[in-house]
Amino acid sequence: MMVRGWIFGLVFLALGCQEEGIRVLRVPKPAPKRTLAIIVPRSDATWFLKLNGPGDAVAADAATFREFGTSIQFSDGDPPMRYTTPKDWRIDDSPAAKGGMFPRFVTFRTTNDSEVIVTKLGPEAGAVLPNVNRWRGEVNLNPIAESELPPLIEPIEIGGTKATFVDVNGTPKAPEGR
Amino acid sequence: MSAVLPAMPAARTRPATHSMKQWLRPLASLRLTVTLLGMSIFLVFVGTLAQIDGGIWTIVSQYFRSWFVLVPLKLFSQLGQIFLGLPETWNLPGYLPFPGGWTLGAMLMLNLVSAHAVRFRMTWKRSGVMILHAGLIILMLGEFITGLFQIEARMLIGPGETVSFVEDSRSVELAIIDRSDPKEGVEYTIPESMLKRQGKITSPDLPVDVEVAEYMPNARLSPLGKTETAEEVYTSKVGARFAFQKTAEAPGVDTSAQSDAPAARVKFLRKGTDEVLGSKLVSLYFSPNFTRRLPAYQFPMQEFRLGDKTWHFELRGQREYLPFSLKLNEFRFDRYPGTSTPRNYSSKVTLTDPRTNARREVLIRMNEPLAYDGSTYYQADFTRHDERGTVLQVTRNPGVWLPYISCSMIVLGMLLHFGQLLIQFLGRRVPT
Numbered sequence: 001m002m003v004r005g006w007i008f009g010l011v012f013l014a015l016g017c018q019e020e021g022i023r024v025l026r027v028p029k030p031a032p033k034r035t036l037a038i039i040v041p042r043s044d045a046t047w048f049l050k051l052n053g054p055g056d057a058v059a060a061d062a063a064t065f066r067e068f069g070t071s072i073q074f075s076d077g078d079p080p081m082r083y084t085t086p087k088d089w090r091i092d093d094s095p096a097a098k099g100g101m102f103p104r105f106v107t108f109r110t111t112n113d114s115e116v117i118v119t120k121l122g123p124e125a126g127a128v129l130p131n132v133n134r135w136r137g138e139v140n141l142n143p144i145a146e147s148e149l150p151p152l153i154e155p156i157e158i159g160g161t162k163a164t165f166v167d168v169n170g171t172p173k174a175p176e177g178r
Numbered sequence: 179m180s181a182v183l184p185a186m187p188a189a190r191t192r193p194a195t196h197s198m199k200q201w202l203r204p205l206a207s208l209r210l211t212v213t214l215l216g217m218s219i220f221l222v223f224v225g226t227l228a229q230i231d232g233g234i235w236t237i238v239s240q241y242f243r244s245w246f247v248l249v250p251l252k253l254f255s256q257l258g259q260i261f262l263g264l265p266e267t268w269n270l271p272g273y274l275p276f277p278g279g280w281t282l283g284a285m286l287m288l289n290l291v292s293a294h295a296v297r298f299r300m301t302w303k304r305s306g307v308m309i310l311h312a313g314l315i316i317l318m319l320g321e322f323i324t325g326l327f328q329i330e331a332r333m334l335i336g337p338g339e340t341v342s343f344v345e346d347s348r349s350v351e352l353a354i355i356d357r358s359d360p361k362e363g364v365e366y367t368i369p370e371s372m373l374k375r376q377g378k379i380t381s382p383d384l385p386v387d388v389e390v391a392e393y394m395p396n397a398r399l400s401p402l403g404k405t406e407t408a409e410e411v412y413t414s415k416v417g418a419r420f421a422f423q424k425t426a427e428a429p430g431v432d433t434s435a436q437s438d439a440p441a442a443r444v445k446f447l448r449k450g451t452d453e454v455l456g457s458k459l460v461s462l463y464f465s466p467n468f469t470r471r472l473p474a475y476q477f478p479m480q481e482f483r484l485g486d487k488t489w490h491f492e493l494r495g496q497r498e499y500l501p502f503s504l505k506l507n508e509f510r511f512d513r514y515p516g517t518s519t520p521r522n523y524s525s526k527v528t529l530t531d532p533r534t535n536a537r538r539e540v541l542i543r544m545n546e547p548l549a550y551d552g553s554t555y556y557q558a559d560f561t562r563h564d565e566r567g568t569v570l571q572v573t574r575n576p577g578v579w580l581p582y583i584s585c586s587m588i589v590l591g592m593l594l595h596f597g598q599l600l601i602q603f604l605g606r607r608v609p610t
Contacts, residue, residue, distance in 0.1 A: 019374075019452075020369040020371055020373075021369070021372075022366065022367065022368055022369075022379075022381050022383045022384060023365075023366070023367045023369075024364065024366055024369065025364070025365040025366075025497075025499060026362050026363075026364055026365075026384050026501060027363045027364075027365060028361065028362045029359075029361060029362055029363060030340065045491065070459075092506045094507065094526070104298070173527060
């Protein structure tokens with residue numbers, strides 16, 4: 001018993017003498033982010049529908065997002081937009097989901113934890129290239145030129161308005177804290 | 179009567195036990211106990227004095243969580259200057275070599291265990307003392323375990339961010355980072371203890387050799403006016419200009435002191451050569467989490483080129499990656515209506531653990547921490563400039579319960595011991 005006690009004590013002393021050394025850490029990068037967006041330019045406003053999230057979650061929600069987009073009907077009255085909320089989507093009414101500089105019309109959370117944002121801005125905000133480059137910046141991609149735009153966009157009709165569907169597939173980005 | 183003693187078993191065991199006791203006798207000496215306790219009191223005294231100049235955690239590490247310490251004799255001249263009015267020019271040179279806290283603690287424990295092996299007998303009368311001493315042993319073990327394994331760290335999560343690492347608030351590391359692989363980053367980290375020694379660091383684990391020309395325990399970043407110049411000017415992402423100033427560690431006696439921000443002048447050299455790939459000043463200020471991501475203090479990540487690859491590097495709080503992650507859904511700073519008086523701070527986070535496929539939303543509030551995977555996450559602070567990011571204080575101490583257990587045992591032991599003495603005393607008085 002006494003011998004065991006001494007061995008225990010010596011192990012502890014040895015632990016205390018250990019010095020920290022160089023570490024090699026392998027850190028998995030976060031999943032790439034992807035954004036699907038629909039820009040709907042109308043005479044009185046530009047509507048933006050955005051699906052944001054990790055690449056695989058956005059891929060799983062892509063079809064539902066299109067259905068949601070095509071369910072939209074605009075009106076001149078109040079509310080200015082009507083839509084059918086997809087099954088299993090829930091409205092996110094937390095303060096963070098209200099938006100900062102650009103107040104959101106509505107924010108949803110999908111079952112895959114992607115975020116769907118509907119925003120209404122002025123009619124002058126509808127240019128495609130600046131918006132695509134802004135979204136590319138959000139998913140850690142460099143801006144592109146007008147000539148590189150066609151493969152990323154496709155026409156779509158939303159509530160009787162000719163709109164643009166955009167797919168921005170990002171690369172991994174570490175948190176701001178690196 | 180002596181003829182009936184069980185001589186045979188004793189003949190087999192006594193010599194070994196006897197020689198062990200002989201060997202332990204010097205260790206079990208009561209004089210040694212008194213000497214060690216006296217030395218402990220002296221160590222606490224000089225450790226407290228040393229906080230006139232040194233930071234509290236530097237002193238804890240140098241004096242109490244160490245095997246050996248060199249006590250500067252100038253501490254006594256400072257004491258004389260403060261209390262005896264000695265002239266400030268009077269300074270004692272040199273150092274007093276002295277055993278550190280771990281040596282004294284280990285010796286006290288050996289002394290106590292040896293005393294029990296040599297002198298004490300397990301009897302009912304001695305049970306109180308036994309329990310009390312067992313409590314003392316657990317108390318010393320508890321401090322040892324805390325010193326070795328305790329983690330005090332912080333986790334800063336920006337709005338909507340997912341974070342799976344914590345950063346130690348008391349020690350830094352130099353990280354050299356390779357981000358060329360799209361699936362995983364590789365980080366080579368050099369601990370603070372190696373940086374402090376300065377000189378050249380070579381290791382087969384490192385992609386380059388690193389030469390630490392100077393290590394500064396504290397260097398403050400001072401803003402520069404538009405026309406002010408300095409030898410080295412550092413410009414943040416928003417164009418704010420700063421210069422570094424080497425300063426003393428915040429002394430342990432200064433309760434209003436800011437956290438120390440270590441810095442170092444380092445050179446990155448091609449392995450096995452003197453070819454300099456980059457020569458930079460690294461500072462904790464360049465780590466975005468140190469300044470709580472204050473926009474004026476955000477700097478681009480430093481880098482050097484080696485071959486066709488760009489390597490990033492930074493001095494940061496010693497980082498530990500976790501097997502799970504926390505995503506910040508919302509941080510709230512509630513105030514009493516119509517006032518700026520804080521009412522509540524809270525963070526709504528999603529905890530995701532791939533090991534168990536767990537995914538749940540957790541609300542962390544003041545006094546309602548999250549306890550998970552052996553650590554506790556407290557709501558501690560937030561990003562002051564936008565009030566949208568949260569800072570969680572993370573603590574892990576495998577010995578956290580040992581002081582409670584030991585103190586309970588010490589109280590129980592004392593009650594038992596003094597209770598027995600009281601009963602004995604009252605028993606003697608009754609007949610008279």
